[in-house]
Amino acid sequence: MSDKPQIYNYNATTGKKTVRNLTDEEHAQYLENEANAPTIPTDPADA
Amino acid sequence: MPVPDFSPGEVLTAAAMDSIGLWLIDSGSFTTATSVELDGVFTSDYLRYKLIFDEDDSNTAGITQIQFRTAGANNATANYAFQTTGFTTSAFFTRNTGTANQSDIMPNVGATGWRWSSEIFDPAISANTIVNTTGGVSTGSLPVICNAAFVTTTIFDGFRIFRSAGTMTGTYALYGMRN
Numbered sequence: 001m002s003d004k005p006q007i008y009n010y011n012a013t014t015g016k017k018t019v020r021n022l023t024d025e026e027h028a029q030y031l032e033n034e035a036n037a038p039t040i041p042t043d044p045a046d047a
Numbered sequence: 048m049p050v051p052d053f054s055p056g057e058v059l060t061a062a063a064m065d066s067i068g069l070w071l072i073d074s075g076s077f078t079t080a081t082s083v084e085l086d087g088v089f090t091s092d093y094l095r096y097k098l099i100f101d102e103d104d105s106n107t108a109g110i111t112q113i114q115f116r117t118a119g120a121n122n123a124t125a126n127y128a129f130q131t132t133g134f135t136t137s138a139f140f141t142r143n144t145g146t147a148n149q150s151d152i153m154p155n156v157g158a159t160g161w162r163w164s165s166e167i168f169d170p171a172i173s174a175n176t177i178v179n180t181t182g183g184v185s186t187g188s189l190p191v192i193c194n195a196a197f198v199t200t201t202i203f204d205g206f207r208i209f210r211s212a213g214t215m216t217g218t219y220a221l222y223g224m225r226n
Contacts, residue, residue: 005214008077011119012087012205017075030081037108037212038155 005030067225069097074220079105081214085221086119086205089171093223096167100152104159106213111153111161113195115176115203122201123148129178129195136188150195152180152208160185166224170203 004021011018022030051063072088089096102111114121127150130143135156142154153161163182170176178195197203208219 005079005081006077007082007084008075008080009084009086010073010075010088012073012085012090014087019077022081026081033109033212034106037106 065225070223070225072096072221072223074218076218078216079214080216082207082209083215083219084116084119084205084207086116088221089167089204089206091171094169094172094226095224096170097222097224098165098167099220099222100161100163100165100208100217101219102159102161102215102217104161104210104213104215106210107157107159108155109210109212110151110155111163111215112149112209112211113152113165113178114149114207114209115170115197115201116205116207117201117203119205121207122197122203124199126197126199126201127195128198129193131191131193133189133191146198149209150178150197151193152178152195153182153191153193155211156189158184158187158189163191167206170206173200173202175200176203 004027006019006021009018051066073085077083114123116122125146125148127147128144129150131151131154132141133154133156140156142151153163161182162185163180165178165180168177176197180193183190
């Protein structure tokens with residue numbers, strides 16, 4: 001089990017399903033998004 | 048086209064198979080995912096698609112969103128327009144944009160356990176792609192409607208469903224709808 005979130009991909013052309021961990025850059029962005037998630041409910045200005 | 052009446056042991060004909068209106072393209076499950084990507088799923092076989100999604104989310108402040116993809120690349124251009132309306136047990140809410148880099152699917156109103164389905168029109172032809180979504184939460188009262196469009200004529204072969212914050216665990220199924 002990974003401690004990083006993952007990205008699931010299905011490619012119908014190849015028929016392959018893959019799962020990968022976030023890259024370090026993606027994980028940093030993920031943590032930033034988590035920290036800055038807007039107060040709920042949002043208004044359009046948060047889009 | 049009459050409804051086919053299949054019998055055990057029957058050899059299915061191409062005509063019978065072609066008469067099937069809703070065809071499962073792919074289904075699967077995901078765990079602690081920030082994004083679920085499906086590539087190569089929009090083809091000339093179908094004009095319209097049905098996507099069914101169950102997701103339990105780690106951060107209820109995150110929004111479930113969609114971007115289309117071509118050849119494995121996200122289209123993050125500011126051509127997504129959408130409007131979301133819903134009703135919690137205590138308040139009506141709405142959210143919309145002029146154009147954004149992605150479209151909402153389900154909002155961030157403090158709920159998880161989203162169960163929703165979208166009809167996706169014309170992703171694989173040179174026309175605006177339209178996404179009509181209805182959904183709700185698995186417990187409590189929270190009906191939501193989101194109407195979205197990619198407002199330029201772009202051909203896509205896939206899409207991704209992702210969270211603006213947090214992760215999701217659940218299942219999906221994508222169907223092609225025959226004319």
